[in-house]
Amino acid sequence: MNNIELHLFLMNIFHIIIWLFVFIFGMLNITISKINLFFILPLIYIAQSIFNFHPLLLYDINLIEKNIKYLDKSNKNCKISKIEKIDIEKLAILKNISYEDAYLYFCILRKYQTKLIIPKIWYDIRNYFDKSFRNPLDASGMITLGYIINTFSYFLLSK
Numbered sequence: 558m559n560n561i562e563l564h565l566f567l568m569n570i571f572h573i574i575i576w577l578f579v580f581i582f583g584m585l586n587i588t589i590s591k592i593n594l595f596f597i598l599p600l601i602y603i604a605q606s607i608f609n610f611h612p613l614l615l616y617d618i619n620l621i622e623k624n625i626k627y628l629d630k631s632n633k634n635c636k637i638s639k640i641e642k643i644d645i646e647k648l649a650i651l652k653n654i655s656y657e658d659a660y661l662y663f664c665i666l667r668k669y670q671t672k673l674i675i676p677k678i679w680y681d682i683r684n685y686f687d688k689s690f691r692n693p694l695d696a697s698g699m700i701t702l703g704y705i706i707n708t709f710s711y712f713l714l715s716k
Contacts, residue, residue: 561624565617565669572613573675575601576699583707587714593707598700605696610644610651614666618648621662632664636680638687640695 558566579597583590604612621628637645641663649659671677683694692698 559627561620561627562669564620565666566672568613568617569670569673569676573673576703579703580706583703584710587711590707590711590714593703594711598703598707601703602700605700610647611696614644615648617666618652618662621665622652622654625662625665628665629668630661630665632661632668635660635664635667636684637663637667638684638692638695640687640692 575597578589579593579601583593608615637660645656645659645663648654648662649656652659667680671680679694683692686692686694693702
């Protein structure tokens with residue numbers, strides 16, 4: 558594993574830790590639930606709303622683009638959801654690159670993301686829900702789920 562792969566792996570772990578904090582730790586402690594409800598989830602919402610692209614994803618894509626010669630470019634078994642197809646189109650326009658290059662960057666990133674079991678399971682479940690009207694595991698669905706879990710946790714823990 559080279560430095561770029563290690564960096565992608567660490568960014569993936571950072572992303573997992575954020576969502577585990579929101580989903581799991583909010584259920585265990587009322588203070589963490591409040592922090593999630595009033596600070597973490599609004600910050601995630603603002604970060605995903607203000608920027609024209611997910612900030613962590615764009616960071617990873619930029620890293621891949623700058624260091625593509627050091628990464629494995631095979632993209633077999635790369636499953637892209639409906640929402641990600643739109644993200645790939647946005648990325649191609651944003652970075653002024655072809656759709657094929659943007660697709661390749663997404664597939665390279667996915668390969669490193671799914672080396673861990675939690676993202677692998679999450680992508681499998683999300684791909685299953687891709688047939689639904691609105692995928693509950695897309696960005697807005699994750700924020701909504703975070704609010705639901707932490708609101709219930711707050712009321713259950715405050716009794």
